[in-house]
Amino acid sequence: MIVEQLQITQPRTGWIARLSQPQVMAWLLVPSSLWFLAGIYLDGWAHNHGKVDNTFFTPWHAVFYSGYFASALTLAFIVLITHLNGKIWQRDLPASIRTAIIAAPLFALAGIGDLWWHTTFGFEVGIEPLLSPPHLALASSMFLVVVANARNDHPQQPAVQRIPVILSTLAGWSVITFMLQFNHPYGIVWPETVRSGDTGVMVGVVGLLVNTMLTTGVALWMQRQRMPIGALTFVLVANALLIALMGDEYRFGWGALATGVLCEVIAYTLRAQPLTLRLRVSALLVPLSLCLAYFGVIAATSAVVWPIHIWLGVSVLAAVAGWGVLIVAPRLQTTE
C-alpha cells in the first residue's frame, strides 16, 4: 500500500528513463561487482602469502568492504531510479537484481553474525575460515549480489550487450571457487605430489570431481544463455588465473585456455545441430578436456606421479559427473 502511494505513476523521460533501461542497469552494476570480486581475491591472496596480521584494518579488507559498499550503493541507486521512473522495484526489476537488492543488507547481517560467531566459538584455523557458517553466509550474499546480471533474458542482444552477463557469471563462479579453494586442484597439486597413500590421492580425486562438476554447470549455463564465441574461454581462463593467485599456480591458465578453445571450436562446428545435442556434447567434453588439460599441464611442467588407473580414471569419472549435471539442466521451452 505504502509503495503504491509513493509510486510516481507517470514514467519519466530524459536521463532517468535512460538509466532505467535494463541494459544500462546491467552496465551500472559491472564496476562495483568486479571491485567486490577483486577485494575477496586480494584478501585471499594476502592470507595465502602471509601479508596479514591479526588486525581487521588491512588494505585488502579496505578493497573488499569498499567493494561491498559500492555494490550496495549501486543497488540503492537502481532502486531510486526505478522509483523515480514510476515503477516498483519489487515488481518491475529483473528477478536476479531484486534478489541482489535483498542480499546486500544480508551481507551486513552476516558480518554481525560473524562477530558473534568469533566471540562464541573463537577464531577459525586451517581450512575452517572457508567453511565457517557466517563466512559462508557472507559468501552466499556476495554471490547473490555479483550474479545480479548473470541471467540473459534477451538472447538476441548483440555481443557487447552480453558482456555484463559474462562478467557476472565469472564473478559468481569465482566466489564459489574461492570458498572451495581447500579442494581446488590448482591449490595443492596432488597428482605431482602424492603417488601412493590413498588419502592424498582421494583428496585430489574429489577436488577434481567437485570442480569439474561445477565448471560443467557453468559451461552449460553459459551455453543456455547463448553467450558469444570466446565467452567460455574468457571465463575459464579468468577463473583459473584468479584461483591461481592463491597458490601462484599460473601454469593452469594454459590448460583452461586449451579447454575453452577446444570446447568452443567443437560447439561452433556443431552450431547447426539441435541445442540438446550440443549440450550433451558439452556435458561430456568440458569435464573430460578440463581434466586431461590439467594432467597435460602437469606432465609438461613437472610429472604426473599418479598411475594411469587414477589420472585417466578420474577424467572419465568427471565426464560421467558432467552427464549427471545435464540431468538437472533446465528444460528447453519453445516460444512462437
Place this chain on the structure above:
Amino acid sequence: MCDILFHIQKISRFERLCYDKDYCYSETKAMKHYQLISFSFALCIIAGMTLDAWAHVHGATDNTFFTPWHAILYSGLFGSVAWYGYLTQRQIAPQAAHRLGLGMGPLVALFGMADLLWHSWFGFEANIQAQLSPPHIALAVILALLVSIPSRQHNQQGYLTWLGAIAGSMAAVVILTLLMFVSPITAVYAELYSGDTVVGLGVSGFLIFVSTWLIVFQWMRRNNAPFGAFTVASGVLGVSQAISKGEWRFVALLIFVGLIAELVGRKTGPTSRVATMLWPGSFALGYFLLLKYTSTLAWGPSVWGGVVVMAVAIGFGIATFAEPTTQLTREERI
C-alpha cells in the same frame, strides 16, 4: 476370443502371460508386467554389486572370478541383456529403451576385453585404483544405464511409475557405490580427529554425495514420481551402502529426511526451491547430530556448521540451475 486375437497379432505364449485375463487388449497392463520383469533384473544387478562390495570389504573374496557375488551380478546383467534382446526382437515399445538395453551386451563384452588388456598393459589396480580404473568406470556406467532402463518403460503422460522411479535412482546407487571411498555413509571422516587434508576430503565427499542424491531428488520431482518414491529410493541407497560397510545408523536418517523433503515438496509445489534446499540441509544436520549422539563428532562447529550451510547452498544452486528459464527461438527449436 482372446486366443484368436493373440494368434492373429502373433503374440507369443510368454507375452500372453503379461496380458490381463479380462482385458486381453490392455497394453498398459502388459507394459506393467514387462517393467516388473526388467526391474527384477535391475534389482538382481544391484544386489550382486552390493554383495560384491561387501565381499571385497570383508575379505570374502579370493583371486578367482567365480564367486557367488559375481554369479548374482552377472546373471542379472546377462539376464537383462537377454530380456531386452527379446523385447527388441518382438518390437515391443518403447523400442529405443529396449535397444539401449540390448546394446549394453556388446559393450560389456567390449569393456570386459578392454579391462583384460588394461590389466595386461598397466598391471592390476591396488586400493582405490580399482574404483577409478577407466574400464571399471565404463562397466559401472553400463550397469547404471542397464538398471535405469525400467524408468524409460511405461511412463504415462510424463508421470514416472513407482518401479520406474526406483530404477532410475538405482543408477545413482551404482555411481555412489563406485565412490564409496568418499561417501559419508561408508567413510565417516567426521569421526576422525585429523588434519586439514582429511577434513577437506570428508567435506568434499559429503558435497559429492549430497549433490548426486539431490540430482535424483530433482529428477523425480521433475518427472512427477509418485509420492514416497524418493523415500524408498533413499532407503535402497542407505541399505546398499550399509551392507557394504556395516554402517546401519544412517539408513533411518536417509528415509526420514527423504520423507520430510517429499512432504514439503508436495506442499510447496513441483517448482519450489524449498524442498530442494531442505533435503540436503536436514540430511547434513541430522548426520552430524547422529554422529554427536552415537559416537564422536570430531569436526568443530565451524566445519560441520559450514557443511550444513554448503549443503543448503547446493540445494539452492541445483534448484535455480534446473529452472526452465530458457526460451528457444524459432531457429533453435528441436
